[in-house]
Amino acid sequence: MNVILKVILAVYNFFVGDLVILIGITLTMVILALIHSVGALASLQGGLGLILIVGVLATLVAALGREVMRSENKQKA
């Protein structure tokens, strides 16, 4: 394996190690940034905290849901 790819994978695994968590949190941050910076979405700024907390919890549920599905698939196999 390419050394650069190895380094990238090592950094990824050290920081998060789960693609669902990475995508979920990144997506939540992008949504928050949009609401924070786009004028048309200014009416949603009062709910930024709620959106952040819901995003974090949804990410946790999605990551665990995937693990449960993995386990079920292993059992079926």
Next chain:
Amino acid sequence: MRLRELIPLDALRFVIGFLLLLFGLKWLKNAIQRYSGLKFLHDEEAIYAANLAQARARGEAVGTRLDPFGVLLSYKSVLLEGLEVAFIVISFGSGGSSGIGAAAIGAAAAGVLVILVGALVRAPLQRIPENTLKFIVGIMLTTFGTFWAGESFGINWPFSDLFLLMLAALYLVVSAVLITAIKQQQPRVASATMASEAPILSQEKEIRL
């Protein structure tokens, strides 16, 4: 010169909050998986015994002399944990008015205290459930990550810093609900997972995409 004089405070809060959220959710997810039976409880003694048995089965000499590879591996592990401490120190340093210096002094004092206490109460410490510690750390990292990431977007949390306790309580309750739900809905998952994950016990940090 302080770090926050070089980098805008909100940018620093965002980066630290983002990283803490990634770290925290990873730890929390693993701890919940272990509590609910989706994963084996981490047992360092058992892993060491299994690795020792594997080495003996391969015909490798298992002696008591200092193993350079073992020393290197231990150093790497401690270095990684130390880096996590550095993130936490930077987080606390950027959040308060007293700065990085106070957070670093606190971390150094905590380090000395942990070494002393560890040396004094080594045996009882070995009986503290590892997963409980990781669960609490996961809750704390996720709580602080949410708080600072939110502040970077200009969120004024209700009750100011007291909201940290409410946030931690919320994550604790949700985690408990998730553990119960997984246990109840997937009673058969545990046994299947335990059998299939046994070979990767010694590779706790395997890459999983």
